Amino acid sequence: MERPDMRHTALEPLTERNLEEARGIDRSDVPEDFVDTVDELMELTRYGLEHRCAGRTYVVRCEGACAGVILLGEAIPWDTDPEVMRGRPFYRLMGFMIDRRYRGQGLGAWALEEAVRRVYGEFGPRPIALGCHRDNGGGQRFWLSRGFSKTDAMEGEDFYYIRELP
Numbered sequence: 001m002e003r004p005d006m007r008h009t010a011l012e013p014l015t016e017r018n019l020e021e022a023r024g025i026d027r028s029d030v031p032e033d034f035v036d037t038v039d040e041l042m043e044l045t046r047y048g049l050e051h052r053c054a055g056r057t058y059v060v061r062c063e064g065a066c067a068g069v070i071l072l073g074e075a076i077p078w079d080t081d082p083e084v085m086r087g088r089p090f091y092r093l094m095g096f097m098i099d100r101r102y103r104g105q106g107l108g109a110w111a112l113e114e115a116v117r118r119v120y121g122e123f124g125p126r127p128i129a130l131g132c133h134r135d136n137g138g139g140q141r142f143w144l145s146r147g148f149s150k151t152d153a154m155e156g157e158d159f160y161y162i163r164e165l166p
Contacts, residue, residue, distance in 0.1 A: 008062065008063045008064075009062050009063075010060075011060060011114055012058060012059050013059070014038075014069060019038070021066045022059050028100065030097065030100075034135075035097050041057055041071050041094065041095040044095070054123035055071070055074050056073070057070070057071040057072075057073070058111070060107065062102055066099070068099055068102065068108070070096045070097075070111055072116065078155065081153070082151045084151075085127070089126050090126045090129055091119065092128070092129050092130065093128055098111070109142075112146055113146075125165050127162060129160055129163075130143065131159065131160055132150075132161055134154075134157050134159060140161075146163070149162055
């Protein structure tokens with residue numbers, strides 16, 4: 001696939017209207033251990049809306065097609081959170097997937113930074129934490145390239161990565 005024209009990319013809220021389309025994201029090469037399904041992300045989105053949590057879940061559009069999904073929301077404390085995150089507000093990136101046909105073209109980096117910009121603009125800046133499966137080398141390289149630092153803390157098979165405020 002040709003590199004997408006980023007002028008024709010957009011984020012829109014994940015809703016019941018576009019849920020079926022988002023389910024069609026090709027993630028056949030990504031184990032569920034690496035990232036939640038779209039249905040799991042929708043359940044988390046419903047919870048966040050019901051409890052008025054800061055954050056958003058977006059569908060990533062590229063030239064009109066549903067090319068991914070990203071959930072960046074207010075972190076509810078977990079026992080496994082890294083010590084550095086305890087006692088302060090932060091966002092947790094709960095899910096992020098890009099359709100395999102769109103990977104390696106800059107769309108993921110654009111979607112991440114655009115989601116962060118929007119969530120910061122609406123709810124204020126906070127550090128961001130996420131989990132990345134210990135066997136997901138591509139994901140680990142992506143997070144490091146986007147300013148995240150790997151910690152020694154783990155949630156199951158996922159290492160925590162943290163991006164502090166600049």
